[in-house]
Amino acid sequence: MNDVSASITKLNPKSKLHVIREAPQTLLPKLFKEWQVTHLVFERDTDAYARDRDAEVSKLAKEAGVEVVIKVGRTLYDPDELVKENGGRPTMSISQVEKAGSKIGDIPRPIPAPKMLPSPGDVKIDFKQARPAQEPDFNAIQRNSTESSYVSIAGPSGDFAVPTLNEMGLKDATTQHHGGETVGQHLLDEIIKDEVWTATFEKPKTAPTAFAPQATTLLSPHMHFGSLSCREFYWRVQDVIDKHKGKASQPPVSLTGQLLFRDMYFGAQAKLGWYFGQTEGNDHNRFIPWHLRSKLDEKGIITGEYTIDSEEAESWFQRWKYGRTGFPWIDAIMRQLRYEGWIHHLARHAVACFLTRGGCYVDWVRGAEVFEEWLIDHESACNIGNWQWLSCTAFYSQFYRCYSPIAFPQKSDKDGQFVRHFCPELKDFPIKYIYEPWKAPIQDQKKAGCLIKGDGTMAEIDGMKAYPKPMFDFNERRTICLDGMKSAYHVNLYGNDPRVLDGTWRKLFPDDAEGPTEGNNDDEAAVQNKKIKKVTEPELGEQGVDEDHGGAADTGGDLKSGDKDGNKRKRGKNNATLDAFVAPRKTRKTKA
Numbered sequence: 001m002n003d004v005s006a007s008i009t010k011l012n013p014k015s016k017l018h019v020i021r022e023a024p025q026t027l028l029p030k031l032f033k034e035w036q037v038t039h040l041v042f043e044r045d046t047d048a049y050a051r052d053r054d055a056e057v058s059k060l061a062k063e064a065g066v067e068v069v070i071k072v073g074r075t076l077y078d079p080d081e082l083v084k085e086n087g088g089r090p091t092m093s094i095s096q097v098e099k100a101g102s103k104i105g106d107i108p109r110p111i112p113a114p115k116m117l118p119s120p121g122d123v124k125i126d127f128k129q130a131r132p133a134q135e136p137d138f139n140a141i142q143r144n145s146t147e148s149s150y151v152s153i154a155g156p157s158g159d160f161a162v163p164t165l166n167e168m169g170l171k172d173a174t175t176q177h178h179g180g181e182t183v184g185q186h187l188l189d190e191i192i193k194d195e196v197w198t199a200t201f202e203k204p205k206t207a208p209t210a211f212a213p214q215a216t217t218l219l220s221p222h223m224h225f226g227s228l229s230c231r232e233f234y235w236r237v238q239d240v241i242d243k244h245k246g247k248a249s250q251p252p253v254s255l256t257g258q259l260l261f262r263d264m265y266f267g268a269q270a271k272l273g274w275y276f277g278q279t280e281g282n283d284h285n286r287f288i289p290w291h292l293r294s295k296l297d298e299k300g301i302i303t304g305e306y307t308i309d310s311e312e313a314e315s316w317f318q319r320w321k322y323g324r325t326g327f328p329w330i331d332a333i334m335r336q337l338r339y340e341g342w343i344h345h346l347a348r349h350a351v352a353c354f355l356t357r358g359g360c361y362v363d364w365v366r367g368a369e370v371f372e373e374w375l376i377d378h379e380s381a382c383n384i385g386n387w388q389w390l391s392c393t394a395f396y397s398q399f400y401r402c403y404s405p406i407a408f409p410q411k412s413d414k415d416g417q418f419v420r421h422f423c424p425e426l427k428d429f430p431i432k433y434i435y436e437p438w439k440a441p442i443q444d445q446k447k448a449g450c451l452i453k454g455d456g457t458m459a460e461i462d463g464m465k466a467y468p469k470p471m472f473d474f475n476e477r478r479t480i481c482l483d484g485m486k487s488a489y490h491v492n493l494y495g496n497d498p499r500v501l502d503g504t505w506r507k508l509f510p511d512d513a514e515g516p517t518e519g520n521n522d523d524e525a526a527v528q529n530k531k532i533k534k535v536t537e538p539e540l541g542e543q544g545v546d547e548d549h550g551g552a553a554d555t556g557g558d559l560k561s562g563d564k565d566g567n568k569r570k571r572g573k574n575n576a577t578l579d580a581f582v583a584p585r586k587t588r589k590t591k592a
Contacts, residue, residue, distance in 0.1 A: 001162040003180030003227070012117040018160045021150045025056050026130040032064040034127060041069040046079045046270040047380050048277070074226075075263050076107045076234055079270035082263065090276075090284060091267030092395055094252045097260050100267075110232045129153035136304075141373070143169040174339045177221065177376060184222035191217055192236050199244035202253040208346035209413035211336070211421065216344060217255070220377035223262075234259050265385030268394075275495070277384050278302045278365060279393065282495035286393045287505065288488045289515030290356070290363035292317060293522060300501070306366065307523070309516035316360045319471055320351070321370050323423075324456025326470035327405040328435055330354050332422035341376035350403040352390035357485050358402040359477050361514050364391035392485065399485040402478055406435045425450045425465045438469055484514035 005017035020027060031037060040061050045054060054070075061068045072078045077100075082091050085100035101107070131150050137143075149167040154160050156167055165172065191198055206215035222228035237255045241248045251257030268276060268284070275281040279288075281300050291313035294302040308314045316325075323331035323338065333347045343351075348371075354360065355367045368387040372378050388394035409418065416434030420427040426437055428448040433440040438452045445451050446464070453461050456468035491508045499505045509517040516522055 003182050005162055007181065008117060011114065012119060014119045015117055017162060018120070018123060019155065019162055020125070020160060021153050021155055021163075022129055023132045024053065025060070028057055029060050029064060030127045031125075032061065032066050034125060035121070035123065037064075037066050039067045039069060041071065043074055044070050044072045044078065044080075045074065046266060048269070048274040051273070073110075073229065073231065075266050076230060076259055077101050077104055077263055077267075079263070079266040082267035083271045086267065088271075090269075090271035091264045092284065094257070094260055094264060097264045097267065098251070101260075101263075107234060108231060109235050110229045125153060138304075139168075139170070142171055144171045145169040175341045175376060177218065177340065177342060179221065179225055179227055179376075181222075181227040184219065184228035187217065187219055187222070188228060188233060188236065191219075192240060195240050195244065196246070198237055198240045198255065199246070199248040201255045202249045203258055203345065204253055206344070206346075207412035208333075208344035208350070209409055209418035210344070211418060214342075214344060218342065220379075221342065224377050224379050230259055230262070262379070262382055265379075265381040268385060269381040274301050277368070277380065279363075279495040280501060282394075284394050285388060285495040286397075286488070287491075287493040287495055287497065287500045288357075288391070288393060288485065289505070289509060289513065289517055290361060291515055292362050292366050293516065294363060294365050302365065304369070306363065307516070309522055313360060313362055316471055317355070317362050317366055319456060319468075320355050320360060320362075322456075324468050324471075325354075326438070326452075326456070326468040327354075327474070328416070328419040328423050328426055328437065328467075329405045329409040332419045335422045337371075337374050341374055348386060349390055350405070350408060352387055353403045354405060356387075356391035357399050357481050359472070359474065359481065361477075361481050361484060364388060364393060397489075399489070400482060402482075405474060410435065423467065425459075425467050437467060480514055487513055 001017060001019070009016050020031075028040070032040075040057075042054070042057075045051070058068050058070075077097075081104050082097060082100045083089065085103040086096050089096075091097050091100065129150075129152065134147070137147075145166075147167075147169040148156055149163040152158060155163065203216070208215070219228055219233060223230045223233065234256055241254075241256070248254070249257075251260050272282060272284065275283075278294060278301070279285045280294070280296060280302075291310045292306045292308060295305045295307060297303050319325050320330070320334065323334035325331055325334075330351055333343055333351050336347075337343045337351075352364070352367055355362050356364050364387040368383055371383050371387070372380070375383065385395060389396045392399040409416075413419075415431055416426075416429075419434055420429075426434065426448070429437055429440060429450070430444065430448075433444065437445070437450075440448070440452065442451075450465040450467050451461055452469055453466050454468055455471070456466075458466055460466055487509065491505075493500050493505055493508070497505070499508070503521050506517055506520065509515070511518045518524065
């Protein structure tokens with residue numbers, strides 16, 4: 001915002017970004033009258049909350065006789081037009097986006113930035129501020145002092161300046177990444193200079209372990225905050241590709257393909273609205289009986305709270321969030337996310353798979369909420385869509401393909417430099433043990449100055465640095481999750497099924513199936529779970545993995561099993577026995 005304001009002042013020293021501290025629903029009707037406004041121009045936003053807000057603002061403008069002009073620029077295509085040309089359905093694959101886009105026409109080129117700006121008129125404000133409600137404060141966890149940016153309509157200094165972190169009571173930034181159009185344009189310029197890299201870029205071939213610098217563009221935060229136009233990004237890349245004499249990469253793995261992925265998720269959200277961000281009521285989201293399921297309000301919308309049906313799952317979730325799982329690759333990623341606000345897309349895949357179908361069997365919404373809290377490039381449509389993809393509840397269905405927390409990172413970082421940087425307590429471990437430090441003999445642990453002991457809540461144990469033991473046996477948990485996914489796919493429920501909405505889905509699963517399947521509701525499942533005890537502690541000596549190390553492929557963008565709206569589901573050879581699968585056998589737990 002400071003960069004925008006400076007750019008405005010550069011074009012006209014008498015002008016700047018004018019920040020007025022009040023919600024648009026109460027502020028704009030007063031401004032329409034005070035400033036004798038004739039036109040209101042804003043960018044279309046198809047997020048569920050934004051639709052409701054903009055509809056209210058447009059209604060107020062119409063009542064005041066103000067003409068509303070809405071422009072599309074946040075995406076390559078208008079998401080509503082994508083849905084329209086996709087037969088009124090949400091876009092659930094890249095091929096659907098490309099087909100619908102061909103009907104819409106060419107992606108518009110961005111218009112040049114203005115060379116001058118007129119001086120502002122009389123911008124006096126002679127009315128009282130209506131302060132927005134302070135609760136709920138979704139950013140409370142990020143504050144270390146009182147929020148004061150709304151002390152007056154013109155801000156604490158009375159100059160309508162851009163709010164500071166101090167005014168908002170926010171903690172100091174820990175990330176090295178900076179925003180603003182100047183930075184965004186510079187990053188894009190540097191990328192475009194390397195014509196071969198730009199023309200031949202393939203996202204799946206980039207290294208998730210690369211840092212300082214990262215292996216991808218890091219332009220996603222700039223597109224989110226509007227400091228870089230996605231259409232400018234698209235056309236500058238496409239112009240390079242058109243001139244490239246060699247073989248160029250193609251969507252969906254190319255740079256332009258990544259922007260089509262982005263549009264795919266926006267199209268899905270545009271159609272599904274509030275329900276896109278949850279399972280319940282979402283007719284395109286497959287129902288899985290995850291642990292830590294969301295609580296709903298009287299309208300059936302998630303509240304941000306969840307039921308703790310399993311204290312074990314809650315512990316796993318918290319350890320996952322704060323990088324204390326005992327699996328260095330997972331912990332390094334989550335620590336990078338927490339402190340930098342950004343992680344590589346394959347790193348996002350790895351931790352998402354681990355939390356949901358590849359380890360913890362925790363509701364994907366819990367992970368999406370953590371990403372929403374910490375990502376500097378958080379885009380609700382993309383974040384939600386990616387979590388559904390990686391949990392195999394929508395967009396992607398090959399749940400048997402999991403990321404190994406041990407084998408996968410070694411493909412690009414055999415020495416474990418990424419882990420050594422973000423988990424510095426492990427920096428002196430031998431290469432042999434960097435991804436499996438629990439296997440190191442005690443003498444090697446002491447030599448490295450770090451004991452593999454405890455659950456991660458203590459930085460030191462017995463006078464030495466400590467790193468936690470793995471919180472479970474990965475092979476065991478992967479098998480349990482795989483069995484649970486097979487069972488859920490066999491039951492074949494989607495979020496809008498009446499049995500999902502009224503809780504009778506439990507009748508379709510045995511009580512000992514993975515997830516809160518006991519009793520008649522989540523509360524009863526939680527009570528039953530407290531009666532469950534482990535037969536044995538997991539064996540942590542061997543963690544060999546025989547799964548597909550490639551992880552969830554993102555080279556096609558199409559559901560291998562089709563989508564909910566009538567497209568034929570194909571069954572590959574690896575899941576040919578799903579129809580005969582009834583329920584997984586469980587030997588892991590017993591009732592007291």
